[in-house]
Amino acid sequence: MLVIAPRFDEATEYSYKWAKKLVEEIGKPYEPLFEDSATRENFEEKVGKHDIVVFYDHGDEEGLLAQGGLTYVIDKKNDHMLKGKIVYTMACLWGSDGGIDAWKKGAKVVWAYRDVFAFTNSEEELFMECANYGLILYDREGKSWEEIYEEAVKKFDEAIERVEDGWSKIWLRHNRDALVCYTENNPPETSKCMFRRFAIKLFGAKRAWKLRRTKVLALIIICVGYGVALHDYAHALWQVGGYREILSLQGGYVGFALIMLGILAYFFS
């Protein structure tokens, strides 16, 4: 497990502490990239040796920030290095775009937040418990990530119920709703690409994310070719016997229907 936790401002004092608490609770060997060693270079050098990558600190839509906050440890240029890995983060916003990109490029699991992560110091322990819960559950019970996500949402619900302070309830609810866990069985429900968003609405997220550009292009070419062939066939029938010939049952129509069925079965199987 590779654990990345920069520490350079007041907010990262908290995230650093939470990351330390997480690895302490898991109690297994890990490679730390803490404070000054939390750099892009170190990440790229070490990531190949690990199946799990943990990141606790600042993030934004583009990436996860390195020590000092001026560069990224992980962004869209190197997130292909997360292929096949479990990526567990407690950072703002990365789940809204960068995390989706990492998932698209083959990250096995992306645990992230699609909005700002917020908390109060008066209930810090409770917020930390919720943030750390998923990985602890994975380590202890070996459940699937879809189950772990559901359990983590329940953990947030319990915390919301338990905490008396109304302000903390608000931000626990906010963090709960911002939490995402992208896996093969639980793909992102949105995309920056307009066509992908349209496909998600049309076919559902699971099918839509399986569509590849070449496959869509192939489908368009097939449809255009199919239309041209059908029109040409209908024109030939019209020359033989006018509209009556077109409207009568022809063996060719059965052929066209079978071709269409075959294409649909191929694309949507």
Added chain:
Amino acid sequence: MSEEIYRVVKEYIKSRNNGWRFIFGGQIFDKHKLLKKMEKDPELRKFIIEQVIKTAVDLLTPK
């Protein structure tokens, strides 16, 4: 309605002690800073009011 929520939020924040901190991403607010920021920043004010409403809806939704 929003004004009433904002008034209550301000009252709540004013009632916090001096050690109270609200960590919102990379920004850390004590009660004075947060009140000041909310007064100046209508976007933040709107966002917080939205969160209050969302939480109220969530709490009233049977689980």
